[in-house]
Amino acid sequence: MKVRKKWEKKRNSMKDYNQNEQVSLFDTGDIPQILREDAACDEVDFVSFRELVPEINDTGYLTHAIVSYPAKFIPQVVRYAINTYTKEDNWIIDPFAGSGTVGVEAYLCKRNAVLLDLNLLLNHIMPLKIYRGKERLSKEHLLKLLDDMQESTQHRFNPSWSNVQYWYAPEILELLSQYWGYIYSIEQEVYSTIIKTSLLKVSKRFSYTEHRTPKLARSKRKLAAIEKLIRENWQDQLIEIVYDHALKTLGSINDFMMHTQHHQNQVEFQGGVDSSYIEMPRECDALITSPPYLQAQEYIRSTKLDLFWLGHTEEEVRELSRLEIPYRKADRIIHTETLDKVREKLTRKDLIHRLDSYFCHTINALENSMNRLKPHAAACIFVGNPRIDGITVELWRILSEYFTEQGFSHEKVYEDRIKTRQLFGVRKNKNPDGMKSEFLLILRKTDA
């Protein structure tokens, strides 16, 4: 097979297989520098989680980077919280699990985890990220499926999305629907799931949307790039990325299996659920989470293309978008000293609504999970300090003020101050929300 041979040559010259492209809010790829001289107050402990967890020197190690997801945790923060605030076999809950970083770290550290998220992507990602097969996955079998996919012309899959043509050149859409058609026609197991994640990558890369920014947005630059690509050997380029990504993923899963051979823990996950109102499945020993940002993301919209190719319908996606924080109406107004001061300063009604929506639903979701924590359990909440209309919103302080009235004690705040940060590769403004620090707030359940 032409493409396969070409790919194999390239593979031999490639060194590091886990250095996948990763779109992440927290992961700048640089080693952060802590500005200790800038210490704002003595309320926080200045740390660098990367320095505190030197055993993790690649944020995309093992299966962490097999799928891109906006605003991922860096695994060092999660590992630090797990090591410091939980014990072996404990249950950890993450009500904003996103791409499941807490699940991977929990399993690696012999803990159990419950992962919840509004985004359905979680259900597709987790079976690969914590794959627990008995035998190493076979590269030859994967290559055979990829070869068959290239040859097969009898199946088609078109996403159930009225707007799909708007995002693709017709010939690219035709080839993608052929490859996806093949993958849905074979048995749905780990190999086909691996290939799906690779098809997701090219389905975004070869669309009219900017693939390095999370939001779905057609740009002149991308339209020109696709037009140019179509005049070249785009089919070869596309399939080469698929082979490359699929084999990298298989390698990451095999490495993960090797590291966790004797682990017996459980990772339960439910994507497509609203953590603000779902009945929490079990009592847990700790919470480790990072809530959505005040005005940074629309996670469902960012992953819409993926969700359609994965077989979800427009109606499902619309319904989930409606539930996203902070774009839905608040059903109660949260009051704390710091939050009230921010609200007083705001003059724009739409921003007051956004602030109220954000705190209502974020706190509902946290409270919903924290109510099911065991006595003395720690809640580790990782947040930034966003701005709204130029006003800094001290999230950790607001959460601390709220939860210390609800049976929790304030234990500690870590501040990881980073010199430069970049939200997404192609943005010019490297610090759009004016956030220079990230905070890990530790609360402790006090009631018996």
Ligand SMILES: C[S@@+](CC[C@H](N)C(=O)[O-])C[C@H]1O[C@@H](n2cnc3c(N)ncnc32)[C@H](O)[C@@H]1O
């Ligand atoms: C900062 S991201 C979490 C990323 C995650 N820590 C990771 O490492 O991938 C916040 C998550 O909150 C989710 N979210 C937003 N509104 C939600 C809701 N009502 N219920 C559950 N999850 C929600 C988003 O889908 C997003 O995945």
